[in-house]
Amino acid sequence: MVVEQKIAEVIETSNSEFLAECYDLDNVPALGSMVRTKGKGCQIYGIVYVSATHSIEPGRRIAARGKAATSEADVFKANPQLAKLLCSDFKALVVGHSQDKAIYQYLPPSPASIYSFVYACSPVEVKQFTQSLNFLNLMIESRSTVAPDEVIAAFLRYASLTHPVPEEFLVKAGKELAWTLSNDMRRLDSILKRL
Amino acid sequence: MTLDITQVYSQIEAMAGDLKSHQSDYAQKLELAQTTLKSIPPHQDRLKKKIEDARATWLVAGLKEEISLHRAAVPCPDDFMVVASDGSHIDVDRHHSTRLFLLNIGLVELQYGSKPDAELLSLPTLYFGDEMQAIRSGDGKQALIEGQLLGIKRGVEECRGLADRVCGGETDLPVVGLIDGSLIMWGLVGQRYDDFIVEQLLDEGLLKQFDRFYELNGKRKAVIASYISFPRSADVVNALRLQICPYDPVDCDNKNCKGKFEGRGCDVVGGVLDRAVFAGMLSDGERSAVFSSRSSIIERYGVHQVCFFYLKLEEEVARVEVPLWVADNNKLLDLVHAVIVDQCHKGFGYPVSLSEAHEQAVVTGADREQFWDLVDRVMQEGSLAVQQSLKQRSKKTKWL
Numbered sequence: 001m002v003v004e005q006k007i008a009e010v011i012e013t014s015n016s017e018f019l020a021e022c023y024d025l026d027n028v029p030a031l032g033s034m035v036r037t038k039g040k041g042c043q044i045y046g047i048v049y050v051s052a053t054h055s056i057e058p059g060r061r062i063a064a065r066g067k068a069a070t071s072e073a074d075v076f077k078a079n080p081q082l083a084k085l086l087c088s089d090f091k092a093l094v095v096g097h098s099q100d101k102a103i104y105q106y107l108p109p110s111p112a113s114i115y116s117f118v119y120a121c122s123p124v125e126v127k128q129f130t131q132s133l134n135f136l137n138l139m140i141e142s143r144s145t146v147a148p149d150e151v152i153a154a155f156l157r158y159a160s161l162t163h164p165v166p167e168e169f170l171v172k173a174g175k176e177l178a179w180t181l182s183n184d185m186r187r188l189d190s191i192l193k194r195l
Numbered sequence: 196m197t198l199d200i201t202q203v204y205s206q207i208e209a210m211a212g213d214l215k216s217h218q219s220d221y222a223q224k225l226e227l228a229q230t231t232l233k234s235i236p237p238h239q240d241r242l243k244k245k246i247e248d249a250r251a252t253w254l255v256a257g258l259k260e261e262i263s264l265h266r267a268a269v270p271c272p273d274d275f276m277v278v279a280s281d282g283s284h285i286d287v288d289r290h291h292s293t294r295l296f297l298l299n300i301g302l303v304e305l306q307y308g309s310k311p312d313a314e315l316l317s318l319p320t321l322y323f324g325d326e327m328q329a330i331r332s333g334d335g336k337q338a339l340i341e342g343q344l345l346g347i348k349r350g351v352e353e354c355r356g357l358a359d360r361v362c363g364g365e366t367d368l369p370v371v372g373l374i375d376g377s378l379i380m381w382g383l384v385g386q387r388y389d390d391f392i393v394e395q396l397l398d399e400g401l402l403k404q405f406d407r408f409y410e411l412n413g414k415r416k417a418v419i420a421s422y423i424s425f426p427r428s429a430d431v432v433n434a435l436r437l438q439i440c441p442y443d444p445v446d447c448d449n450k451n452c453k454g455k456f457e458g459r460g461c462d463v464v465g466g467v468l469d470r471a472v473f474a475g476m477l478s479d480g481e482r483s484a485v486f487s488s489r490s491s492i493i494e495r496y497g498v499h500q501v502c503f504f505y506l507k508l509e510e511e512v513a514r515v516e517v518p519l520w521v522a523d524n525n526k527l528l529d530l531v532h533a534v535i536v537d538q539c540h541k542g543f544g545y546p547v548s549l550s551e552a553h554e555q556a557v558v559t560g561a562d563r564e565q566f567w568d569l570v571d572r573v574m575q576e577g578s579l580a581v582q583q584s585l586k587q588r589s590k591k592t593k594w595l
Contacts, residue, residue, distance in 0.1 A: 057554070063543065079541060080311035081303065081551050 006117040008090070010037055013111040015094065017144050018046060020118045022088040026053050032154025034126050035092050038116040039108045042099040045121070045129060046092025046112075047155050049145040053088040062086070092118075093142055093151070095135040103128065105135035127162040130169070133176040140180055149187060152177075153194030170195050221466065228464040228472050231435045237261050245437050246489075249445040255437060256430035257487035259502060259522060264484040265477050268536040269529045272369050274308030277534060279373040279548035280357040282349045283558040285566055287328075287341040290587035293570060295323040296341065298349055300356040301555025303548045306368070317555040318356060332391035344392070347382040350374075351400035357419070358404040362411055369416035371534045372408060375549050378421045378501045378516045384492045397495055405499040405518055418521045420531045422546055426505075426514035431469045431486060436461035469505060470512040477507035480536045482515070485522045506532070508539050 007029060008020035018037065022028055028051035029035055035046050055062055065082075066075045076082055097108035121129070129135075139152050156173045160166035174192055181188040235242055243258050285297040297319060304314040322328050322340070329337045330344075340348050357372045364370070380397055404419075411417040439461045442451040452459045459465075473483050483505040487493075493500055502522035506513045515535055521527045538546035558566075 060554075065541075077311045078307070079547070080305055080307065080313040081315065081547065082313075084313050084315050085551075 004119050006119055007035070008118040010112050010114055010116045010118060011089070013114055015107050015111050016142070017049075017091055017093050018044075018112045019089055019091050022090070025083055025086055025088050028053070028088050028090050029120055030154070030158065032151050032156075032158050034121040034129065034155070034159070035118050036121050036125065037112045037118045039097060039112050040110045042097045042108055044094055044097045044108050044112045046094050047139065047151065048090050049093050049142075049148075049151045051088065051090035053086060056085055056087050060085070091144070093139060093144055095138050096129065103132075105129075105132055106138070123162040126159050130159045130162070133173055136173070136176055137180055140177075149191045149194065153191050156195055224464050224467050225471050225475070228432055228435050228467045229475055231438055231464065232431075232472060232476070233263055235262050235438060242434065242438050245440075245443055245445060246434060248443075249437055250447065250449065251433065251437065251445055252447045253433040253436070254428075254430050255433045255489055256503075257489050258434065258484070259487055260484035262431070262434070262484055263476070265481045266532075267478070268480050268482070268533045271307070271533045271537050272530070274306075274310070274368050275530075275534065276304065276306045276364075276366065276368050276370040277373060277538060277546075277548045278302065278304045278357055278360050278370060279375075279546065279552040280353045280360075281375050281549060281552035281556040282353040282356075283556045284345055284349050285558060285563055286345055287339075288567070288587075290584035291567065291570075293323075293574065294328065295321060295570070296328065296345055297321050297558075297566065298352050299556050299558050300352055301552040301557070302356050302360055303551040303555060304360060304364075305548050306366075308368075315551060315555055320352075330392050330395050332389070336389060336391060338389065338392050343382055343386075344388075344396075347380060347396050348400075350376070350380065350382075351396055351404070354401055354404040354419075358407040361417060362407050367415045369530055370418075371531055372417070372419040373535075373538070373546060373549055373552075374419070374421045375423075375553065376421055377423060378405075378419075378499075378518065379488055379490055380492060381490075384490060393495070397492070402496065402499055409498065409518070409520055412520075412527075416527060416530060418527045418531050419518065420521065420535070421516045422535060422549060423514040423516070424545060425511055426470055427468060428470075428514060429468050430488065430503075431483075431505075432464055432467045432472060434486075435464050435472075439463060470514070473505040473507060474512045477505070477512070479507055479509055482506050482532050485528070487519070487522070488516075504532075506535060506539075508536070508544055510544050513539075 006023070007027075008022045010018045011021045012019035020035070020037070029048050031048055031051065033048050035048060037044050037046065065079055066072065069075050069078065094107055094112070096103060096105040098104065136152065139148060139155070142148055145151050156170060160169045160173075163169040174195065177188055177191055181191075239258055239262055242262075246255050246257060249255060279302070281301045283299045287294055287296050299317060299319040302316040302318065306312040329339050331337045338344060353374055357374060361370055361372050380401060383393055383397060408417050408419045437445055440451070441460055445451065477483060485502050485504045488501040488503060496518070498520055499518040501516050502519055503514055503516040506515050515531065517528065517531055521531060535546060538548055541547040542550050
């Protein structure tokens with residue numbers, strides 16, 4: 001039995017997105033990757049749209065410390081407190097949920113539970129979720145992310161690798177995007193160029 | 196209406212002008228202090244005796260090493276630990292109906308070397324009820340802890356937290372325990388506190404914690420030291436006053452300079468601080484000679500008699516205080532010196548462990564407000580009457 005490795009914990013949550021703090025510093029899931037967490041009676045799927053590493057205290061600026069160090073690892077070795085004063089987190093856009101093994105590509109009835117664990121989705125889960133591409137609409141319409149086209153393209157590239165023939169998946173996704181963005185050719189072109 | 200800063204501006208200008216006019220006078224005094232220090236012969240027996248015999252009005256440093264000594268730091272051990280402690284408090288607020296106070300102790304444990312690690316803790320304790328909020332004597336006397344006494348109590352608890360952490364550890368690595376400020380309980384000096392208060396805060400409080408460090412030395416190198424940034428002390432300059440003083444034995448108030456407030460022979464170095472003298476005599480990372488404090492309260496310290504040295508860092512001269520048993524042991528003294536230089540280097544001029552301990556301990560204005568709101572809420576939920584003075588209410592609600 002494969003034991004799932006939790007990577008983070010939800011610390012801010014809403015119907016459309018959640019913020020999760022990673023357990024390991026500087027070890028955030030890739031942009032556009034898919035994660036899963038728990039909601040009330042369902043599993044919630046999100047796509048990582050931004051991640052950051054910063055001071056745990058908003059007012060404390062991080063200073064450069066490596067001038068005399070020979071490697072980046074030496075900075076942490078010489079300053080062991082840093083690992084406790086910095087944290088990495090990411091925000092994920094909610095793109096669907098599952099209940100009783102059925103997948104729904106629309107927002108769940110309630111947000112992800114606060115402090116619920118976050119797991120990186122396995123390739124099997126991603127493949128299963130992307131059998132349908134209705135969720136793309138949620139990503140296109142989202143106003144959360146500053147570079148939505150980058151996130152959409154990153155996710156599609158990442159998801160394509162879970163399918164037997166990645167190119168076929170990308171063509172299917174391209175058609176879906178063409179349909180959704182039929183009145184915005186500039187944006188469609190921008191996404192397609194990134195696939 | 197708040198402070199009218201435009202009115203203050205001209206006064207600040209006048210102050211700056213006044214300071215400027217004394218600059219060249221001060222530079223001369225400083226130069227003379229440094230020349231005097233350098234002129235003292237290595238055996239310095241005459242000055243030592245003069246200090247021992249003196250009845251001076253100021254606090255004079257005791258000489259333990261050659262006064263002009265300057266020594267570079269040895270390298271830090273390969274593996275070692277630094278544990279630092281700092282504290283904050285919320286004092287008793289007489290405008291609140293509930294009498295209580297809160298101490299927040301910040302503790303930081305940093306391990307360097309092959310297994311770097313860090314532990315950062317914030318340990319708040321609420322003191323409430325008669326038992327926790329007073330110091331009592333065996334014969335029924337009591338002193339309520341608040342104001343200055345609370346500040347002293349906090350110092351004891353900072354040190355207790357430090358000793359708990361160091362003595363509770365299972366490692367045998369060399370460890371330096373650091374506190375911010377002085378090892379000398381200045382709050383008790385010159386105050387007319389009953390002996391039971393001094394006994395409980397100093398003998399049974401602070402010094403008992405020093406004992407724990409001292410006793411730990413059988414098992415591992417363990418020292419306690421305090422760090423004073425930008426010190427305003429002049430103990431060494433006062434020793435130079437004695438060197439300059441034409442009288443021997445020195446008896447300032449009763450004989451030699453009775454009634455004189457200025458114009459004394461030794462005033463040629465008056466107003467100069469130790470840090471200024473050593474800033475020009477030490478190189479970066481070097482320490483001065485070790486001196487002993489001769490404050491009246493030190494008599495109670497026994498084996499923990501406070502000694503100190505000055506340490507030149509890139510941007511300031513700091514004062515480091517250690518107990519006598521550290522000062523008398525070269526290996527322990529070298530450990531303190533090396534570790535503090537390293538800590539300052541890592542903390543951009545101030546020991547990083549102390550800086551983080553402060554961050555763990557700090558209680559902001561917003562924290563205080565939230566604390567009192569929480570106290571009121573919990574009291575109300577428990578159907579307890581919450582009263583506050585009308586003055587307090589008037590401050591919260593600004594009427595027009």
